Amino acid sequence: MKINLIDLTIEKAHNSLLKDEYTVLDLANAYLAVIKEKNEELNAYLEIFYTDIIKQAEVAQKMFQAGTSTLMTGIPIAIKDNILFEGHIASASSKMLENHVAVYDAFVIKKLKMEGVVILGRTNMDEFAMGSSTQTSAYGATRNPHDMTRVPGGSSGGSAVAVASDMALVSLGTETCGSVRQPSSFCGLVGIKPTYGSISRSGIIAMGSSLDQVGPMGKTIADVEILYNAIYGHDILDSTSLSDKFRRTVLGEFKGQSFKKRIGVPREFLKGEGINEEVLKNFDESCQKLKNLGYEIVDVSSDMMKYSLAVYYIIMPAEVSSNLARYDGIRYGLSVDASNLYDVYAKSKGQGFGKEVRRRLLLGTYILSHGYYDAYYNKALKVRDMIKEELLNIFKDVDVLITPTVPFPAFKLGEKMDDPIAMYMCDIFSAPANLAGIPAISIPSGKTVDGLPLGLQITAPYLREDILFSIGKDFEKRV
Numbered sequence: 001m002k003i004n005l006i007d008l009t010i011e012k013a014h015n016s017l018l019k020d021e022y023t024v025l026d027l028a029n030a031y032l033a034v035i036k037e038k039n040e041e042l043n044a045y046l047e048i049f050y051t052d053i054i055k056q057a058e059v060a061q062k063m064f065q066a067g068t069s070t071l072m073t074g075i076p077i078a079i080k081d082n083i084l085f086e087g088h089i090a091s092a093s094s095k096m097l098e099n100h101v102a103v104y105d106a107f108v109i110k111k112l113k114m115e116g117v118v119i120l121g122r123t124n125m126d127e128f129a130m131g132s133s134t135q136t137s138a139y140g141a142t143r144n145p146h147d148m149t150r151v152p153g154g155s156s157g158g159s160a161v162a163v164a165s166d167m168a169l170v171s172l173g174t175e176t177c178g179s180v181r182q183p184s185s186f187c188g189l190v191g192i193k194p195t196y197g198s199i200s201r202s203g204i205i206a207m208g209s210s211l212d213q214v215g216p217m218g219k220t221i222a223d224v225e226i227l228y229n230a231i232y233g234h235d236i237l238d239s240t241s242l243s244d245k246f247r248r249t250v251l252g253e254f255k256g257q258s259f260k261k262r263i264g265v266p267r268e269f270l271k272g273e274g275i276n277e278e279v280l281k282n283f284d285e286s287c288q289k290l291k292n293l294g295y296e297i298v299d300v301s302s303d304m305m306k307y308s309l310a311v312y313y314i315i316m317p318a319e320v321s322s323n324l325a326r327y328d329g330i331r332y333g334l335s336v337d338a339s340n341l342y343d344v345y346a347k348s349k350g351q352g353f354g355k356e357v358r359r360r361l362l363l364g365t366y367i368l369s370h371g372y373y374d375a376y377y378n379k380a381l382k383v384r385d386m387i388k389e390e391l392l393n394i395f396k397d398v399d400v401l402i403t404p405t406v407p408f409p410a411f412k413l414g415e416k417m418d419d420p421i422a423m424y425m426c427d428i429f430s431a432p433a434n435l436a437g438i439p440a441i442s443i444p445s446g447k448t449v450d451g452l453p454l455g456l457q458i459t460a461p462y463l464r465e466d467i468l469f470s471i472g473k474d475f476e477k478r479v
């Protein structure tokens with residue numbers, strides 16, 4: 001039987017597997033056939049886990065036979081190359097970790113194994129998740145299937161392309177600032193950055209620990225919701241992971257409160273330089289669609305949101321320089337021989353890390369240095385608190401906020417590589433959610449005249465992923 005992968009959803013696949021219309025291995029093989037045909041050109045996967053696929057498919061098939069299957073059982077999934085899967089390389093697309101084999105499973109992998117998923121392979125990304133185009137990978141750029149001359153976004157570009165080109169049904173990316181939402185927007189997918197602490201960071205190669213979060217990507221809201229439900233939850237191995245009791249308490253406060261169906265637009269924030277005309281026009285159309293669906297759209301004012309990008313680019317490099325200090329040629333990763341210890345450090349880091357990673361290490365070390373710590377790092381932390389507080393206040397009036405996900409559509413390969421500031425502009429609308437720890441989703445909202453996908457970003461209060469899924473499902477029906 002030929003499986004139609006283009007319109008396949010988790011629910012449809014699950015029903016077919018339940019009815020024995022095809023086996024778990026048939027489904028995995030259908031994706032492997034597309035991978036064989038397309039991956040060389042697109043470079044979405046760095047490695048396919050061939051032998052594990054067969055073993056995992058057997059486990060899943062047995063769950064179906066035993067009647068213990070869940071919606072995720074047998075679902076073929078791609079994982080970003082910074083998620084540890086025991087016995088497999090996790091390189092964060094860096095030369096530094098080229099041969100780094102994971103010795104334990106990340107929390108999300110443990111969860112997914114319990115559900116009996118089929119992990120197809122690991123996907124390309126910007127090196128150590130630093131970038132917005134998947135071009136900083138040490139293993140070559142990934143291409144956007146909607147236009148092969150353009151980037152897929154990043155840093156989870158490989159995970160986005162795997163799903164967008166039918167090389168996986170769903171995928172996992174990670175976010176520090178937009179790395180799930182931005183490539184989802186560039187590739188026409190749904191991608192969510194959940195509440196900070198919702199999904200354990202255990203077994204995720206760290207970038208900025210106060211910002212990092214795993215995020216599901218898929219073609220539909222329902223697929224992303226199912227994957228999210230499979231991987232969230234408390235984990236004792238991550239001290240910032242939210243306890244179930246805490247989650248219940250926070251959500252209990254909302255019980256019985258009805259939706260205002262009131263959506264805020266931070267209008268001043270959309271007036272910045274460099275926002276593409278087609279993106280703005282598409283955003284207006286999205287607002288109109290939401291109005292037609294019965295939502296009230298109101299402008300909200302924000303004094304602080306415009307500082308988010310600047311604050312992010314202080315806090316993130318500071319955390320990066322601390323997290324990546326372990327890759328010194330002694331403890332982890334690439335080790336280059338030299339006659340003294342200092343040269344081992346310098347040569348290992350110099351040869352192991354690419355330009356963008358080195359730039360951020362230098363910036364972060366400077367930001368945290370004696371004499372500048374208060375001027376930069378401490379001040380950024382204070383502004384971060386002010387941004388959080390402002391968002392809390394805004395959510396007293398509206399259910400969610402909306403903006404475009406990115407100020408422009410997918411750009412050409414090679415573009416912005418010599419201009420880091422232009423590249424960092426990709427993150428302008430993403431940063432507030434990561435800094436505040438609140439959830440945000442990107443949903444396909446149409447295309448440019450050249451056929452490039454665009455995305456609408458919806459941001460919700462703490463732990464209110466449910467609102468994002470609910471509005472998202474409404475919006476998705478009419479697009």
Ligand code: GLN
Binds near residue numbers: 129174178180426
């Ligand atoms: N564009 C962001 C950056 O370069 C992406 C970070 C992320 O979300 N991993 O920092």
